[in-house]
Amino acid sequence: MEIKNKKLFLGGVSAESLVKEFGSPLYVYEKETILKKAEELEKAITYPNKKMLYACKANTNASIMKILKEKGIGLDVVSVGELLLALKLGFKAEDILFTATMATDEELKKVIENKVLVNMDSLSEMERFGKLNKGGKCSVRINPEFGAGFHGHVVTGGPDSKFGIYHTDVEKIKKIAEKYDLNVVGVHMHVGSRYLNPDQFYKAMEILLNTAKQFDTLEFVDFGGGIGVVYSPDETMFELNAYGKKVNDIFSKFVKEYGKEVTLMFENGRWYVAESGFLLMTVNTLKETPKLKFAGVDSGMHHMARPALYGAYHEIINASNADGDKEKIVIAGNICESTDLFTRDMDGPVERELPKIKEGDILSLGCAGAYGYTMSSNYNIRERPAEVLVENGKASLIRKRETFDYLNENQII
Numbered sequence: 001m002e003i004k005n006k007k008l009f010l011g012g013v014s015a016e017s018l019v020k021e022f023g024s025p026l027y028v029y030e031k032e033t034i035l036k037k038a039e040e041l042e043k044a045i046t047y048p049n050k051k052m053l054y055a056c057k058a059n060t061n062a063s064i065m066k067i068l069k070e071k072g073i074g075l076d077v078v079s080v081g082e083l084l085l086a087l088k089l090g091f092k093a094e095d096i097l098f099t100a101t102m103a104t105d106e107e108l109k110k111v112i113e114n115k116v117l118v119n120m121d122s123l124s125e126m127e128r129f130g131k132l133n134k135g136g137k138c139s140v141r142i143n144p145e146f147g148a149g150f151h152g153h154v155v156t157g158g159p160d161s162k163f164g165i166y167h168t169d170v171e172k173i174k175k176i177a178e179k180y181d182l183n184v185v186g187v188h189m190h191v192g193s194r195y196l197n198p199d200q201f202y203k204a205m206e207i208l209l210n211t212a213k214q215f216d217t218l219e220f221v222d223f224g225g226g227i228g229v230v231y232s233p234d235e236t237m238f239e240l241n242a243y244g245k246k247v248n249d250i251f252s253k254f255v256k257e258y259g260k261e262v263t264l265m266f267e268n269g270r271w272y273v274a275e276s277g278f279l280l281m282t283v284n285t286l287k288e289t290p291k292l293k294f295a296g297v298d299s300g301m302h303h304m305a306r307p308a309l310y311g312a313y314h315e316i317i318n319a320s321n322a323d324g325d326k327e328k329i330v331i332a333g334n335i336c337e338s339t340d341l342f343t344r345d346m347d348g349p350v351e352r353e354l355p356k357i358k359e360g361d362i363l364s365l366g367c368a369g370a371y372g373y374t375m376s377s378n379y380n381i382r383e384r385p386a387e388v389l390v391e392n393g394k395a396s397l398i399r400k401r402e403t404f405d406y407l408n409e410n411q412i413i
């Protein structure tokens with residue numbers, strides 16, 4: 001991302017020319033940023049026997065998944081839909097881990113049939129899996145008592161969380177394993193998303209490793225995803241190299257005590273893709289109340305739900321006038337919901353100081369590569385945008401814009 005002569009350029013292509021060619025609104029991803037993030041993480045996690053997975057729920061665009069596949073990264077999938085896409089893209093079954101929540105027997109059968117390892121989210125799932133796959137292998141998702149994350153909605157550890165099997169239930173896990181002759185080859189945790197301070201994560205890691213010691217057939221320990229990226233200028237960068245070193249120290253000690261080699265696994269999603277993505281949208285309406293000035297755009301919470309869901313901050317750049325005189329303004333989406341604002345917190349609108357906006361200007365919402373398109377919907381019967389990958393001044397379409405015919409195809413009229 002770069003600003004030249006007051007204009008925003010992504011992967012060497014101007015935002016204005018991208019919108020001219022592919023339409024508005026538009027998701028744009030910089031390939032170089034994805035590669036850079038993958039390399040940074042690979043370098044920081046120094047434990048030699050490691051395997052990196054990408055939690056593709058963050059962004060399931062096939063072209064993006066293929067970029068990470070080419071870097072030797074496997075996949076964490078949470079549904080049969082993600083699994084089938086992964087297999088279609090050529091990910092090998094042994095490079096995929098299935099970590100669903102509330103999985104049905106039908107879903108489990110599909111995963112077993114495709115020879116992909118299932119990570120148990122509950123004792124119920126393990127019992128049902130045992131009946132379907134006697135003598136098989138599995139791993140178990142442990143709830144290690146501690147959670148971490150940027151918002152209560154994304155914390156996935158602790159007694160309030162619906163995820164995993166509580167770490168005090170090891171004897172119950174072992175009983176089911178014995179009953180169905182299951183080989184528990186992995187223990188796993190994922191304690192929350194976008195933690196910038198890993199203190200809670202380290203506590204959870206210790207609990208998971210104490211749990212791991214109670215199984216003698218382990219081939220891997222998976223510490224989940226959740227490494228944070230910075231969205232707002234008030235936040236402090238995640239200290240990746242210090243984290244990698246601490247993880248290495250703790251895990252090396254564990255392996256020594258465990259007495260045999262175990263693979264260290266991570267499954268980050270946001271880390272790989274968040275910063276690569278931008279949602280470009282066009283301003284069509286300026287309007288005011290006695291209190292606030294609004295710029296209304298041709299996109300909204302149906303394309304990027306994070307501000308409406310969590311009051312999340314995303315950087316906004318006026319791509320047509322990136323460093324003009326500033327004014328305070330609220331950026332509003334086109335969905336018929338009061339919550340549909342791109343500049344808001346949990347309590348409501350928050351004015352943003354931005355270079356003067358005119359109708360027709362293109363705005364860019366940054367850090368949109370993770371949990372953007374994947375969380376989008378057709379609310380208000382509106383189409384999802386197209387997606388484009390940019391690299392070295394070249395842009396390629398990686399997903400077509402939806403059409404109304406496509407949206408209404410399955411309606412019985």
Ligand SMILES: Cc1ncc(COP(=O)(O)O)c(C=O)c1O
Nearest residue numbers: 055190193194225226268269270
């Ligand atoms: C099981 C599992 N693993 C990994 C992740 C990836 O999290 P993040 O995108 O924060 O790295 C998630 C997302 O919440 C998840 O549910």
